[in-house]
Amino acid sequence: MNIRDRVLAVLESESKEVFLLALGHRMGISARFIFSEASSDALQQARACNEMMIAIWLQVWAMKDAEGDGYPNSEFLPILLGKADAGNARPYLRDAIESALFSVHGNGESGQGSMSP
Template sequence: MNIQDRVLGILNSDARETFLLALGHRMGIFTREALDEDAAHGTQQARACNEMTIAIWSQVWATRDAKVEGYPDSDFLPVLLDKADRGNARRYLRHSLESSMLMLETDGAIEPDATSP
């Protein structure tokens, strides 16, 4: 199962909102970490992390309120990947996704197989 399938599976489960909240939280932490990097790359990466965080929080609000439009689930990860790639911040996205899925697995919200490579 690839990462797109894993994310789609979570977004189509009862763990959706918990996953998005964890992902947004972790991305916020990585934004701060990116700022601690060297000046040129850190700012670029932090900006990308911030853009991803905005997309994640938009998805949270769309989950909570039917009047708010979010990204279609199938477009959500590609949007995040595009933002990450534009700012050379894919590693922050990967770490955020992995730790959010691990948290869900640890809490029993998803099966362990759902997060294995």
């Protein structure tokens, strides 16, 4: 099972909220790490991480809101990938996803898979 399938499966499970909270937390840590580096595209990457965090927190909030204004599960990862690609931050997204999946599944799932479309 690739990462895309694993993310969709967890978004459709009872572990969705735990996954989203872990994902948002890891994206915040990534943004903080980016600011500690002196790379030329750090600001662009940090902005991408911020945009991804906004999408993640929207999903968490939608779970609590009766109207549920979040993204459909099937569109959520492509939304994040688009934001990551716009800011050259896909490695940070991948790290955050793998970490969030680990928080849900422990080491029972292999970390291998492709996030490419």
